[in-house]
Amino acid sequence: MYPETLAIPTEAQAEAMLFVRIAYILTAMLKVPIIAVCLFTLAFSSCIQYALSSTKALEFTIYADGTTHVFYQTDVDPQSPDFILGLYGNTTDNLVIQDQNGTLLSSKDNTNNLDIATLGASTIKVDYDTSDLVSKNGKTWTFHVNSPTDYSVLLPANAVIVGMSATPTNLQVVDGQSLISFSSGPTDINYVFGVLGTSQTATLAIQKAQDFINTVNSEGIKTPLASEKLDEANTAFNQGRYSDSEALANNAKNLAVQEQQTVLSTPKPSTDNNTTPILIAGGAAAAGTTVFILLRKSRTAKEVPIPQIPKSDYMPPDKETIFRLKPELRQEDKDIVAFVSEKGGQVFESELRKKFLLPRTTMWRAVKRLEREGVVEIEKVDQQNLIKLKVEEDQQ
Numbered sequence: 001m002y003p004e005t006l007a008i009p010t011e012a013q014a015e016a017m018l019f020v021r022i023a024y025i026l027t028a029m030l031k032v033p034i035i036a037v038c039l040f041t042l043a044f045s046s047c048i049q050y051a052l053s054s055t056k057a058l059e060f061t062i063y064a065d066g067t068t069h070v071f072y073q074t075d076v077d078p079q080s081p082d083f084i085l086g087l088y089g090n091t092t093d094n095l096v097i098q099d100q101n102g103t104l105l106s107s108k109d110n111t112n113n114l115d116i117a118t119l120g121a122s123t124i125k126v127d128y129d130t131s132d133l134v135s136k137n138g139k140t141w142t143f144h145v146n147s148p149t150d151y152s153v154l155l156p157a158n159a160v161i162v163g164m165s166a167t168p169t170n171l172q173v174v175d176g177q178s179l180i181s182f183s184s185g186p187t188d189i190n191y192v193f194g195v196l197g198t199s200q201t202a203t204l205a206i207q208k209a210q211d212f213i214n215t216v217n218s219e220g221i222k223t224p225l226a227s228e229k230l231d232e233a234n235t236a237f238n239q240g241r242y243s244d245s246e247a248l249a250n251n252a253k254n255l256a257v258q259e260q261q262t263v264l265s266t267p268k269p270s271t272d273n274n275t276t277p278i279l280i281a282g283g284a285a286a287a288g289t290t291v292f293i294l295l296r297k298s299r300t301a302k303e304v305p306i307p308q309i310p311k312s313d314y315m316p317p318d319k320e321t322i323f324r325l326k327p328e329l330r331q332e333d334k335d336i337v338a339f340v341s342e343k344g345g346q347v348f349e350s351e352l353r354k355k356f357l358l359p360r361t362t363m364w365r366a367v368k369r370l371e372r373e374g375v376v377e378i379e380k381v382d383q384q385n386l387i388k389l390k391v392e393e394d395q396q
Contacts (some may be wrong), residue, residue: 058151066134067361072126085114089130095383096127146186153180161200163190202242205249213256221263226256316345316389349385
């Protein structure tokens, strides 16, 4: 026997449906604020992460051979286990990543990006070299970059700008090199070497002379001859005589140097005997303060630690064997081989630069030249280049 089907009146069915609809609407109304709060929290956390990842510095230093050194410094979220950094260029050499204390950090390449393990760091600093940002067409070199943040570019010495695709925010001369600052966005800088008599070289010469004259004048030394010559340089520049303007500006700087030396070499009147002890005491106090500051700096300065060379059964070849098999090596290459041999056949590239006092790119070219000759091999150890002596089997 089947149980009898209960018959529900039509009015009861309508009331039940109405109750179900009201309950669904109330549930939906409760969910809407929760969803809104979740979306707001997600957006707010993204803003916090973006604020914590603000770029402090992005600097490009261009060398004479077209290689560019990239320095990047940014604040990161200490709570985040990693940080994704976009690379400038497809190749990276001499990559070094440090935190705010100089501790080396590890990373993984990921399609023109670096996945950096922050290890609780609040600031990271990245240094590397790349040859992909500068191209050459005839005598004209072109630097191209597209950066989402503000940045600066330091051109090589004796480089003369012949064109720029973007307006710089600042332009100054530092030790004879043009330092240019740009806002975010794409920029092309065209430059050549050794061209004189252009408006760019005249402008730089005038600026250097004016800066030096201002420095001398701030010391209380008057420079009438140099100031007069600088006025002539400005007049020549306004007339379009850029070669004359550059020469006059250089002459003005030389005159300022002479006028400064003349005043400094003039003997000053002797001071009263009563003031001599005061001067001696003041000098002693200044010397003591200087020594204290230097000692404090030396204590607080931290050197970047050099990683340990991994232990292995590596047996380095004898340097005399290498010289016998490679008689065509240059003398500077032989000096590098001899130093590496004294260090047990393997040494970090940073130690080579410290030993021979060579720029990063110059040493890297020498190491790569020895690698092509089959004299050394290069291994990556904690983001640094380990140079190891080797001899090809077919040459032994």
